[in-house]
Ligand SMILES: O=C(O)CCC(=O)C(=O)O
C-alpha cells in the first residue's frame with residue numbers, strides 16, 4: 001500500500017502540520033515525511049529522500065501585490081492552448097500556456113510542441129518576480145519561464161516530470177502560484193530495480209514499513225506562494241495539478257527554470 005503524507009497549509013489556520021490521510025492509515029503506516037518548518041516565515045522543507053527536496057513558502061509574495069500580478073498576467077500574456085501529443089495521440093493542452101526565455105538558449109520542446117520564446121523585456125513585472133525569486137534562493141539561477149493558466153477546475157496538468165535534457169540531470173524549478181488555490185501532488189516514480197534484486201546483487205534487506213518515507217505528497221498551493229523542487233525530484237518523482245470540480249476561478253502558475 002502506498003504511503004501518503006498530506007501537507008496541509010490551509011488559509012484559515014495557517015498552521016503547517018503534517019497529517020495523514022486517515023486514522024486507518026496512521027495505524028498501518030508510521031511513515032512521516034522528514035519536514036522542517038520555520039515558524040516565522042512558515043517555510044517548509046520536505047526531504048523526499050535520495051537527494052530530492054521540496055521547499056514551500058506559502059507567503060512568498062504579499063497578498064495584494066499578488067492580485068496585481070494575477071490581473072496583469074491574465075490581461076497581458078499572449079496565452080495559447082496548443083495541440084500537444086500525449087502517448088502518441090493529439091489533444092488540446094488542458095490549460096493555457098506561454099513561454100518566456102533569455103535570448104540564445106536552445107529551444108524548449110515538450111509533448112511534441114515547441115513554444116515560441118517571448119522576451120523578458122516585453123513583460124517587466126516578470127523580471128521583478130524573477131528578481132524576488134533570485135533573492136529568496138541565493139545560489140540559484142533561472143533563465144526561462146513557463147506560464148500556465150488554469151481557467152477553472154476542468155483545467156489541469158497530468159502526471160509528468162520536467163526532465164527535458166536541456167535542464168540537465170538535477171533541474172531546480174521554482175513555482176509561483178496566483179489566484180485560485182489548487183492541489184499540487186507529487187508521487188514517487190516506480191522503482192526500476194526488479195523485485196527481490198538489489199543493485200549490489202546482495203539479497204534485499206527487509207525494511208520495516210515505519211522507516212519508509214512517504215511516496216506521495218500533497219500541497220495546497222496558496223495565492224502568492226512559492227514551491228521549489230530540487231535535486232533528483234524530476235528524475236525520481238512525478239507531479240500533477242489534477243482537475244477539481246470546486247475550483248471555480250482562475251489560477252496562474254509560473255515555473256522558473258534554468259536552461260543549461
Ligand atoms: O501549475 C503548477 O503548479 C505546475 C505546473 C507544472 O508542473 C509545469 O508547468 O510543468
Ligand SMILES: [Fe+2]
Nearest residue numbers: 160161162239
Ligand atoms: Fe511540471
